[in-house]
Amino acid sequence: MKKSFRILALLLVLVLASSIALVGCGDSTEESGKYLRLAKDVELSSMDQHIATDGLAFETIAATIEGLYSLDAAGNTIPAIALSHDVSDDGLKYTFKLRENAKWSNGDKVTANDFVFSWRRLVNPNTASEYNFIADVAGLKNAAKIVDGELPKEELGVKALDDHTLEVELERPTPYFISLTAFATFFPLNEEFVTEKGDQYALNPENILSNGPFKMVEWNKGYGYKLNKNTDYYDAENVKVDGLEFRIIKDPQTAVLKFDSDELDVVKLSAELVEKYKSDESFKLIGAGYLWYMSFNQETELFKNVNMRKAFSHAVDKSHIADNILNDGSLVADFIVPIGLATGPDGKDFRDEAGTYSQYDKALALDYWNQAKSELGKEELEVEVLFDDSETVKKMAEFIQAELETNLPGLTVKLKSQPKKNRLALMRSGDFELGLTRWGPDYSDPLTYLELFITDGSSNSPNYSSQVYDDLVYSASRGDLSSDPIGRWEAMIEAERVLLEEDAAVGPLYQRGYAFLINSKVTGIEDHVVGTPFIYKSVEISE
Amino acid sequence: MFKYIRNRLIISIVTLLVILSVLFLLLDLMPGSPFNDEKLSEDQKGMLYAKYNLDKPLHIRYFTYMKNVIFKGDFGESYTIQKNVPVSTLLKDRLPISIRLGIQSLLVGALIGVLFGSVAAINKNSGWDTFTTVFSVLGISVPSYVFALGLSYFLGYKIHLFPFTYDIYKPLESSVLPTIALSMFVIATVARFMRTELVEVLGSEYILLAEAKGLKTRKVLIKHSIRNALIPVITVLGPITVSLLTGSLVIERIFGIPGLGDLLVTAISVNDFNVVISIAFFYSMFYIAMMLIIDVLYGVIDPRIRVAKGEQNG
Numbered sequence: 001m002k003k004s005f006r007i008l009a010l011l012l013v014l015v016l017a018s019s020i021a022l023v024g025c026g027d028s029t030e031e032s033g034k035y036l037r038l039a040k041d042v043e044l045s046s047m048d049q050h051i052a053t054d055g056l057a058f059e060t061i062a063a064t065i066e067g068l069y070s071l072d073a074a075g076n077t078i079p080a081i082a083l084s085h086d087v088s089d090d091g092l093k094y095t096f097k098l099r100e101n102a103k104w105s106n107g108d109k110v111t112a113n114d115f116v117f118s119w120r121r122l123v124n125p126n127t128a129s130e131y132n133f134i135a136d137v138a139g140l141k142n143a144a145k146i147v148d149g150e151l152p153k154e155e156l157g158v159k160a161l162d163d164h165t166l167e168v169e170l171e172r173p174t175p176y177f178i179s180l181t182a183f184a185t186f187f188p189l190n191e192e193f194v195t196e197k198g199d200q201y202a203l204n205p206e207n208i209l210s211n212g213p214f215k216m217v218e219w220n221k222g223y224g225y226k227l228n229k230n231t232d233y234y235d236a237e238n239v240k241v242d243g244l245e246f247r248i249i250k251d252p253q254t255a256v257l258k259f260d261s262d263e264l265d266v267v268k269l270s271a272e273l274v275e276k277y278k279s280d281e282s283f284k285l286i287g288a289g290y291l292w293y294m295s296f297n298q299e300t301e302l303f304k305n306v307n308m309r310k311a312f313s314h315a316v317d318k319s320h321i322a323d324n325i326l327n328d329g330s331l332v333a334d335f336i337v338p339i340g341l342a343t344g345p346d347g348k349d350f351r352d353e354a355g356t357y358s359q360y361d362k363a364l365a366l367d368y369w370n371q372a373k374s375e376l377g378k379e380e381l382e383v384e385v386l387f388d389d390s391e392t393v394k395k396m397a398e399f400i401q402a403e404l405e406t407n408l409p410g411l412t413v414k415l416k417s418q419p420k421k422n423r424l425a426l427m428r429s430g431d432f433e434l435g436l437t438r439w440g441p442d443y444s445d446p447l448t449y450l451e452l453f454i455t456d457g458s459s460n461s462p463n464y465s466s467q468v469y470d471d472l473v474y475s476a477s478r479g480d481l482s483s484d485p486i487g488r489w490e491a492m493i494e495a496e497r498v499l500l501e502e503d504a505a506v507g508p509l510y511q512r513g514y515a516f517l518i519n520s521k522v523t524g525i526e527d528h529v530v531g532t533p534f535i536y537k538s539v540e541i542s543e
Numbered sequence: 544m545f546k547y548i549r550n551r552l553i554i555s556i557v558t559l560l561v562i563l564s565v566l567f568l569l570l571d572l573m574p575g576s577p578f579n580d581e582k583l584s585e586d587q588k589g590m591l592y593a594k595y596n597l598d599k600p601l602h603i604r605y606f607t608y609m610k611n612v613i614f615k616g617d618f619g620e621s622y623t624i625q626k627n628v629p630v631s632t633l634l635k636d637r638l639p640i641s642i643r644l645g646i647q648s649l650l651v652g653a654l655i656g657v658l659f660g661s662v663a664a665i666n667k668n669s670g671w672d673t674f675t676t677v678f679s680v681l682g683i684s685v686p687s688y689v690f691a692l693g694l695s696y697f698l699g700y701k702i703h704l705f706p707f708t709y710d711i712y713k714p715l716e717s718s719v720l721p722t723i724a725l726s727m728f729v730i731a732t733v734a735r736f737m738r739t740e741l742v743e744v745l746g747s748e749y750i751l752l753a754e755a756k757g758l759k760t761r762k763v764l765i766k767h768s769i770r771n772a773l774i775p776v777i778t779v780l781g782p783i784t785v786s787l788l789t790g791s792l793v794i795e796r797i798f799g800i801p802g803l804g805d806l807l808v809t810a811i812s813v814n815d816f817n818v819v820i821s822i823a824f825f826y827s828m829f830y831i832a833m834m835l836i837i838d839v840l841y842g843v844i845d846p847r848i849r850v851a852k853g854e855q856n857g
Contacts, residue, residue, distance in 0.1 A: 128594040223709075458584035
């Protein structure tokens with residue numbers, strides 16, 4: 001017996017020893033230089049600007065490629081590849097003067113043709129870009145027809161007058177056109193390179209060219225990727241870090257532990273973690289454009305009634321959702337156009353001039369409720385709330401259920417939770433009563449929200465239809481006011497009022513914010529509500 | 544023996560093809576589409592469907608898919624997770640990581656489990672035996688992510704013994720904690736089986752005979768007892784492999800491991816059909832291969848099984 005025990009003991013020691021010995025090797029790849037280390041909770045879905053659809057992809061592309069214009073920290077457009085531009089008197093023709101010292105990372109010059117090629121690729125139906133609608137939003141001549149396959153892509157209103165002069169023709173004056181050129185979809189592409197790579201373009205770092213502050217050097221799918229400073233960048237002297245390191249970590253707790261061990265500089269916090277880090281010096285709240293709202297399906301008996309919709313939109317204490325359920329810098333929304341999205345002709349934010357509409361008001365809600373009940377001739381009513389099956393949305397739905405049942409006596413609220421893909425499909429087919437949904441902006445103009453609710457709009461989930469509203473939005477987007485900055489601004493303010501105050505077409509809930517931990521040595525991360533969520537060009541890390 | 548393996552291989556391939564077909568059809572029945580962005584208009588969806596040939600009727604898509612898989616090994620492209628990237632590329636980097644982690648946990652777990660179980664059986668009713676029993680109960684009843692969280696917090700974060708997130712430049716060092724977390728269950732199960740079996744074998748008449756013949760204790764133990772006790776243990780390794788695969792989903796999240804489990808969950812939630820099919824297909828393949836290996840191992844350990852099976856199939 002004793003002998004056998006000795007053998008077993010020996011075996012155990014061997015196993016342990018070998019595992020420790022193996023552990024000992026390989027400890028040499030310590031990072032040198034100043035790298036900003038960021039954790040992300042989703043994977044990088046694409047580096048092709050015409051295929052990408054999510055914030056992480058857009059911010060990574062924007063770190064490697066620059067367009068005609070870029071954004072400063074405050075969200076104003078600043079010259080990038082374009083030095084300046086002229087606009088014709090009717091606002092339909094833009095002529096951009098491009099800088100001559102911009103280079104791609106293979107040494108080629110950035111030319112006007114790079115923009116022509118890229119924009120044609122965007123509208124080419126064969127590219128099947130999910131963002132191709134933005135070319136029509138920008139007002140580019142013939143964009144919609146080319147997307148529909150009615151015209152060849154060469155008919156797009158963009159041409160290169162010479163290597164450094166780009167001429168753009170619009171179908172209608174678009175006041176926000178210049179700000180759109182800072183969006184990744186409108187960035188240039190090197191025709192020769194992209195054509196040569198074909199369907200392999202942007203699938204790995206070797207198949208990507210940069211003209212911006214950083215270039216991709218590593219991309220380990222599912223794990224992370226690394227961008228190094230691009231020494232060929234025309235403004236390289238103002239890039240103060242050696243690069244950016246993105247690491248995909250889906251568990252927020254793990255990411256925070258890594259932050260605490262000084263292995264990461266930027267980490268997004270989940271709601272449960274906010275409480276613990278609220279007073280930490282690294283704690284930062286960052287506003288985002290996403291706006292959540294209750295969509296009242298106006299094809300149902302219940303929500304055909306305008307007083308019913310008003311009762312619902314005033315009955316929920318939204319501050320509880322923002323401050324307690326989310327607790328991450330999200331703001332109560334009594335509006336549909338988010339804060340910080342767009343500035344008007346006088347340089348003021350849209351929200352500073354427009355009003356607020358669907359405030360929480362129990363008494364008012366009860367009035368509308370009683371009115372609606374007598375109009376419908378019913379005392380007891382039932383409504384079904386449709387929402388995503390994620391944790392926070394579920395908490396929010398349960399809270400809304402409690403609020404509605406308390407503040408609107410006689411109402412029974414049923415909850416229906418579905419995976420997001422099913423929820424969207426149900427809402428699209430109009431198969432719901434009240435849906436909790438959200439919208440993120442595509443460009444910095446109130447229209448990116450207001451156009452949602454025009455009659456028969458493709459994302460008009462509440463099936464709202466109002467001639468007054470349609471006319472106001474049309475005049476501001478394509479009609480007589482589109483070339484009158486002040487007039488269209490007023491029309492949009494009025495449109496929002498009609499939508500929320502008169503018709504209560506939707507019930508806004510909150511504007512999304514995010515809580516971050518950012519290493520206090522790091523400065524210069526610029527966040528934006530629309531387009532590129534973060535711009536890293538000006539990042540600095542102090543010693 | 545070779546005939547037996549050959550027959551088993553043929554059956555395996557047929558099974559895999561059936562699995563692939565069922566997967567394809569089941570996923571087609573899933574609600575929603577791979578293109579779930581709230582911003583997509585119907586026209587754009589139509590365009591995307593056309594681009595990926597999803598607008599074709601089911602039978603045509605099915606035959607094209609099967610043809611591509613069988614003759615070209617082409618499992619299609621990812622629709623959403625890594626847009627337009629062939630699934631094979633997507634799996635290429637992750638597969639070795641998952642397999643490595645799985646095998647490490649299985650080996651470490653099985654070795655330590657056999658060791659624990661044997662020591663416990665030999666020293667029945669000692670302190671060591673009680674320890675093994677308690678350990679087994681804990682290892683089986685406590686889910687692996689609890690160990691994972693504990694290990695990553697104490698050994699990783701607090702005392703910096705090992706990295707608590709995966710590092711592709713230090714695959715071995717950084718896979719120590721996840722391997723331990725995953726192998727707990729294996730150790731517990733194997734130790735329990737090993738102990739029960741060995742206790743039985745040690746009390747049997749042929750062991751008594753061997754000892755009476757004057758054989759050395761060591762020889763009795765290794766040649767006669769442990770070898771015989773191993774058979775049921777090997778049987779249980781099959782199901783353990785499966786629970787390792789499913790258990791790794793959570794472990795991968797906690798340790799930030801770019802493996803298959805997490806990819807599968809993401810793919811299912813966003814309807815990235817081709818990714819789902821290929822991972823599920825790989826899991827099936829892995830499972831069938833494990834079963835085959837285990838059946839062959841039986842033969843190696845116990846010649847009686849080899850002979851019987853050989854006759855049966857011959």
